[in-house]
Amino acid sequence: MSGAPDEFDLIAQLFAPLSASYPGAFNLTDDAALMDVPPGRQVVLTMDAMVAGVHFFADDPADLIARKLVRVNLSDLAAKGAVPFAVMLAAAFPQGIEAEWLRAFADGLGQDVAEFSIALIGGDTVSTPGPLTLSLTAFGHVPTGRALLRSGARAGDLIWLSGSLGDSALGLRARQGQLTDLNPLHRDFLIHRYLLPQPRVALGPALIGVASAGMDISDGLVQDLGHLARQSGLAAEIRLADLPLSVAARTATENNNSWLACILGGGDDYEIAFTADPAQTQRIRQLADDSGVALSAIGQMTAGQGVAVMDRQGKAMEVAQRGWRHFSNAGEQP
Amino acid sequence: MSGAPDEFDLIAQLFAPLSASYPGAFNLTDDAALMDVPPGRQVVLTMDAMVAGVHFFADDPADLIARKLVRVNLSDLAAKGAVPFAVMLAAAFPQGIEAEWLRAFADGLGQDVAEFSIALIGGDTVSTPGPLTLSLTAFGHVPTGRALLRSGARAGDLIWLSGSLGDSALGLRARQGQLTDLNPLHRDFLIHRYLLPQPRVALGPALIGVASAGMDISDGLVQDLGHLARQSGLAAEIRLADLPLSVAARTATENNNSWLACILGGGDDYEIAFTADPAQTQRIRQLADDSGVALSAIGQMTAGQGVAVMDRQGKAMEVAQRGWRHFSNAGEQP
Numbered sequence: 001m002s003g004a005p006d007e008f009d010l011i012a013q014l015f016a017p018l019s020a021s022y023p024g025a026f027n028l029t030d031d032a033a034l035m036d037v038p039p040g041r042q043v044v045l046t047m048d049a050m051v052a053g054v055h056f057f058a059d060d061p062a063d064l065i066a067r068k069l070v071r072v073n074l075s076d077l078a079a080k081g082a083v084p085f086a087v088m089l090a091a092a093f094p095q096g097i098e099a100e101w102l103r104a105f106a107d108g109l110g111q112d113v114a115e116f117s118i119a120l121i122g123g124d125t126v127s128t129p130g131p132l133t134l135s136l137t138a139f140g141h142v143p144t145g146r147a148l149l150r151s152g153a154r155a156g157d158l159i160w161l162s163g164s165l166g167d168s169a170l171g172l173r174a175r176q177g178q179l180t181d182l183n184p185l186h187r188d189f190l191i192h193r194y195l196l197p198q199p200r201v202a203l204g205p206a207l208i209g210v211a212s213a214g215m216d217i218s219d220g221l222v223q224d225l226g227h228l229a230r231q232s233g234l235a236a237e238i239r240l241a242d243l244p245l246s247v248a249a250r251t252a253t254e255n256n257n258s259w260l261a262c263i264l265g266g267g268d269d270y271e272i273a274f275t276a277d278p279a280q281t282q283r284i285r286q287l288a289d290d291s292g293v294a295l296s297a298i299g300q301m302t303a304g305q306g307v308a309v310m311d312r313q314g315k316a317m318e319v320a321q322r323g324w325r326h327f328s329n330a331g332e333q334p
Numbered sequence: 335m336s337g338a339p340d341e342f343d344l345i346a347q348l349f350a351p352l353s354a355s356y357p358g359a360f361n362l363t364d365d366a367a368l369m370d371v372p373p374g375r376q377v378v379l380t381m382d383a384m385v386a387g388v389h390f391f392a393d394d395p396a397d398l399i400a401r402k403l404v405r406v407n408l409s410d411l412a413a414k415g416a417v418p419f420a421v422m423l424a425a426a427f428p429q430g431i432e433a434e435w436l437r438a439f440a441d442g443l444g445q446d447v448a449e450f451s452i453a454l455i456g457g458d459t460v461s462t463p464g465p466l467t468l469s470l471t472a473f474g475h476v477p478t479g480r481a482l483l484r485s486g487a488r489a490g491d492l493i494w495l496s497g498s499l500g501d502s503a504l505g506l507r508a509r510q511g512q513l514t515d516l517n518p519l520h521r522d523f524l525i526h527r528y529l530l531p532q533p534r535v536a537l538g539p540a541l542i543g544v545a546s547a548g549m550d551i552s553d554g555l556v557q558d559l560g561h562l563a564r565q566s567g568l569a570a571e572i573r574l575a576d577l578p579l580s581v582a583a584r585t586a587t588e589n590n591n592s593w594l595a596c597i598l599g600g601g602d603d604y605e606i607a608f609t610a611d612p613a614q615t616q617r618i619r620q621l622a623d624d625s626g627v628a629l630s631a632i633g634q635m636t637a638g639q640g641v642a643v644m645d646r647q648g649k650a651m652e653v654a655q656r657g658w659r660h661f662s663n664a665g666e667q668p
Contacts, residue, residue, distance in 0.1 A: 024376075029565055030484050031549055032414045034476075035377040042358075043369040043377070047471065049424040049458045080366045090383040090424065090469035124383040130464020135424035137381065137471040142368075150364050215365055231363055 010099055011125050014106035015089075022086060022119035033122040035086070041141040044082035048072050048138075052131035057175070062101045063108025064195050065134075070112040071199045072218065073138035075270035078204030079216040081148045082140025084116055089123035092133040116201060148207060148214030148274065153232035157212050157275035159299040160284060162200050164246040165221060167193035169266020170259060181255050186248035193246075197270035203291045207274055210283055214274035220267035225307045228273065236307045238299030240317065264309060275301055344433055345459050348440035349423075356420060356453035367456040369420070375475040378416035382406050382472075386465035391509070396435045397442025398529050399468075404446040405533045406552065407472035409604035412538030413550040415482045416474025418450055423457035426467040450535060482541060482548030482608065487566035491546050491609035493633040494618060496534050498580040499555060501527035503600020504593060515589050520582035527580075531604035537625045541608055544617055548608035554601035559641045562607065570641045572633030574651065598643060609635055 012028065019025035024034035037043055050069055052058040070087060077084045089109070093102070113120060118138075171194025173179055174187045182190075207214060213232055217224045221238070229236040245253070245263070252259045276284060281297070288295040299310075309317045346362065353359035358368035371377055384406070386392040390399055404421060411418045423443070427436070447454060452472075505528025507513055508521045516524075533550075541548060547566055551558040555572070563570040579587070579597070586593045610618060615631070622629040633644075643651045 026483065026485070029561075031410050031552075032378050032380040032416070032481075034481055035379060036478070037371045037377070043371070044366050045369060045422065045456055046366040047422045047424050047457045049426055049460045049469075051426050051460055051462045051464070051467075053463055054461060076365050080364075082366070088379065088381045088471060090381050090471075092383055092385050092467050122379055123381045124469065126383045126385055127388060128385045128464065128467060129387055130385070130462065130467065133385075133426050133462060133464065133467045135383075135458065135469045137422060137424075144370070147366075147368055149360065151360070218365075227363075 007093070007097070007102070008125065010102060014102060015120060018106070018110050018113045018120035020119070022121050025119060025121040028120070028122065033088070035121070035139070037141060040144055042144045042147065044077055044080045044140040044142055044147055046073055046076035046138050047135060048076065049133070049135040051133050058131060060195065062104035063111065066105045066108035067112045067196060069134050069136050070109065070116070071197045072270060073136045074116060074201055075197065075199035075216045075218065077138055077140035078200045079148065079214045079272045080140070080142065081146065081204050081208040081214065082142045083205050084118050084138060084140040084201060086119050086121045086139040088121055088137045090135045091123070092126050092128035092130070094132055095127050095129060143208065146208045148211050150213055150215050150228045150231035152213035153228060153234055153275040153301045154212055154277070155234055155301055155303050156278065157301045158278055158281065158297045159225070159236060159238060159301060160274050160276060161217070161221070161244060161271055161296050161298050162203060162293050163198070163271040164244045164249065164294070165269060165271065166249045166263025166266055167246050168197065168268040169262045170249055170252055171195070172268065173262065179252055182248065182252060186251060189246065189248045194268065199270055200272050200293055203272060203287065203293050206287050206291065210280050210287065211274035211276045214272055217269050217271055217273050218267060220265040221269070221273065222264050222307050222309065225273060228275070229301070229305065229307060232301065234301045235304035236299060237302055237310060238307070239310045241312050242296060242298045244294060244296040244298070341427070341431070341436070342459065344436060348436060349454060352440070352444050352447045352454035354453070356455050359453060359455035362454070362456065367422070369455070369473070372475060374478055376478045376481065378411055378414045378474045378476055378481055380407055380410035380472050381469060382410065383467070383469040385467050392465060394529065396438035397445065400439045400442035401446045401530060403468050403470050404443065404450070405531045405604060407470045408450060408535055409531065409533035409550045409552065411472055411474035412534045413482065413548045413606045414474070414476065415480065415538050415542040415548065416476045417539050418452050418472060418474040418535060420453050420455045420473040422455055422471045424469045425457070426460050426462035426464070428466055429461050429463060477542065480542045482545050484547055484549050484562045484565035486547035487562060487568055487609040487635045488546055488611070489568055489635055489637050490612065491635045492612055492615065492631045493559070493570060493572060493635060494608050494610060495555070495578060495605055495630050495632050496537060496627050497532070497605040498578045498583065498628070499603060499605065500583045500597025500600055501580050502531065502602040503596045504583055504586055505529070506602065507596065513586055516582065516586060520585060523580065523582045528602065533604055534606050534627055537621065537627050538606060540621050540625065544614050544621065545608035545610045548606055551603050551605055551607050552601060554599040555603070555607065556598050556641050556643065557601070559607060562609070563635070563639065563641060566635065568635045569638035570633060571636055571644060572641070573644045575646050576630060576632045578628060578630040578632070
C-alpha cells in the first residue's frame with residue numbers, strides 16, 4: 001500500500017469506530033464479518049435501498065440521510081418483533097464527493113449506531129457517476145419461531161397502528177413547498193417526521209406474544225395492510241374516524257380535505273401496523289403507556305379480501321391513491 | 335393493490351422462485367427474512383456493490399452481470415472457508431428498464447442460485463435515474479471460531495494462490511480492444527474469466543484446519559497480500575517465477591512484458607490467496623488434486639512489513655501498479 005490518503009482511507013477511518021462494539025467486524029479490516037446468534041434466537045434480516053432524487057433529496061443534510069437509511073431498516077426489524085444488533089452498508093458515492101460531506105454522513109451513522117446500540121459490521125464503498133445510492137442490510141434477533149409475520153392475522157383480530165399516520169407524506173409535500181397554509185411550526189414538525197422517522201424499536205419486541213401479525217407501513221397504510229390481509233388470507237376494514245392523526249395532519253385535512261388521500265396512501269411512515277386478538281386490548285393499552293408510543297385500534301380483520309376504508313358514516317370510501325410504489329412512480333417524489 | 339402488472343410485479347414474479355428452497359424467505363412476500371444457524375456454526379457475511387460503467391459495462395449481458403455479482407460475493411465467503419447458503423439483493427434499476435433485460439438478469443441469478451445451492455432470501459428493488467447499481471449481501475457458515483481471517487498468518491508460512499493470476503485484468507483490456515496480438519481464442523478465454531469468475535466455493539471450506547489466513551485477491555495480488563501481511567503483522571515475499579499464469583496470460587507477457595504490472599496489480603481476480611505452515615504442503619497438493627483447482631506456492635511470509643516481488647534473478651522488483659481501488663480510480667475502468 002502506498003500513496004496519499006484518499007477517499008477510501010478517509011471512509012475507513014470514519015467508519016471503523018462504528019464497528020468497535022462488535023468483535024466479529026474486525027474493525028472493518030477483513031473482507032467479511034462473523035456473526036454469532038444467541039441460543040434460542042433467530043436472525044431477522046431486512047435490506048432497504050435509497051437513491052438520491054428518488055427516496056431523498058440530494059441536498060438533504062448528510063447526517064440525516066444516513067440516519068433515515070438506518071431507521072427505515074430498523075423499522076422493518078421492529079415490525080417483526082426483532083431486537084436490532086447490526087447493519088452492513090453498501091454506499092455508491094458520487095465521484096468527487098467532499099470530505100466534509102463524508103464526515104457528516106459518518107457522524108449521522110455514528111449517532112444512530114449509538115442511539116440504537118447497534119454496530120456497523122461491514123459493507124462496501126464504491127464510486128458512481130450517478131446519484132448517491134445506498135443500501136443497508138440490518139440484522140435483529142427474535143426468540144426462535146416467534147417473529148411477527150404478515151401472515152399471522154386471524155379473522156376478528158383488531159388492527160392497531162403506532163404513532164400517527166401520514167405525517168411523513170405531508171412532510172414531503174411541505175418540503176416541496178406545499179401546505180403553505182399551515183402554521184410554520186406544524187410544517188416543521190411534518191418535515192422533521194419525513195426526514196427523521198422514529199423506528200419503534202422498543203415497541204416491536206414487546207409485541208411478541210401479543211400481536212398476531214405485524215409490518216411497518218412504509219409503502220402506505222392501505223397498500224401495506226393489503227399485503228398483510230393477502231398473506232393472512234383475509235380482508236382488512238379500517239375506520240377513517242379512528243386513524244391517529246397528529247395535530248398538524250388533522251389541521252391540514254381540515255384546511256383541505258384532499259390531503260386525506262395522501263395520508264391514507266402516502267407511505268414513508270415508519271409506524272407499525274399489527275393485528276391482535278381483542279382479548280389483548282388491555283395489555284396493548286398498557287404497552288402504549290409503558291413505551292410512550294400511542295397505539296390506536298383502527299379496524300378489524302374479517303373474512304374476505306382487500307382493504308376497505310369506512311368513512312365517518314360507516315360507508316366504504318373510494319381510495320384512489322393506493323400507496324407509494326417506488327419503481328413505477330419514481331418520477332413523483334423529489 | 336390495483337392496476338396493471340408493472341415492473342415491480344414482474345420482478346416479484348421473477349425473483350420469488352429463487353427463494354423457494356429457503357423457508358425463512360417466505361417466498362419474498364414478507365418485508366424481512368428469518369435465518370437459523372446450525373449449532374456449532376457461525377455466520378460469515380460479506381457485501382459487495384457494483385455500478386454500471388464502473389465495475390462492469392452497462393451493455394454486458396444481463397445474466398452475466400447478475401452472475402458476476404453473486405460470484406464476487408461467494409468468492410469472499412470461500413476465502414474465509416465458509417459454505418455459502420443465502421444472498422440478499424438490493425437493485426437500483428434504471429428507469430424504463432425492459433422486461434426482457436429483467437428476465438435475463440433473473441435467469442442469470444437463478445442459474446447461480448442453483449449452481450451454488452444458495453437461495454435469494456430478500457432484498458429491495460428501487461428505481462434510479464442513474465446507472466444500474468447493485469449490492470449483494472452474502473451469507474455462509476463456518477465451524478465456530480475456525481474462519482480463515484486475514485490476520486492468522488505466521489512467519490515462515492508459505493503463500494499459496496488458487497487458479498491463475500491476472501486473467502481478469504487482461505480480459506478487461508481485451509474487452510476494451512487491447513491485446514489484439516493474442517490468438518482470438520486466448521482473448522475469448524481472458525474475457526470469459528473477466529465476465530464470469532469462478533469462486534472457489536469447494537476449495538474454501540476444505541482449507542479450514544489447513545490454512546492459517548485467507549482472502550480473495552479481488553483488488554489485485556500485491557495490494558491484497560499487503561492487507562493480509564499488515565493484519566498479520568508480517569511481510570509477504572512472492573516470487574515472480576512461481577506465479578501461476580494461464581497460457582493466454584503468459585503469451586501476453588511474452589509478447590509485451592509491460593502486461594506484467596497489470597497481472598500483479600490488476601484485480602478482479604477471484605482467486606484465493608492463503609498462507610499455510612510448510613508442514614501442510616503435502617495435504618495442500620492433495621486438496622488441489624481432489625478439488626481440481628490448481629494451487630501454487632508463490633512465496634513466504636516473513637518478519638517485517640510490506641509486499642516484495644522477487645524477479646527471476648531473486649532481486650526485489652519495483653511494482654508500480656499497486657492494485658485497483660474502485661473509488662479513486664473509477665475513471666480507469668469502462
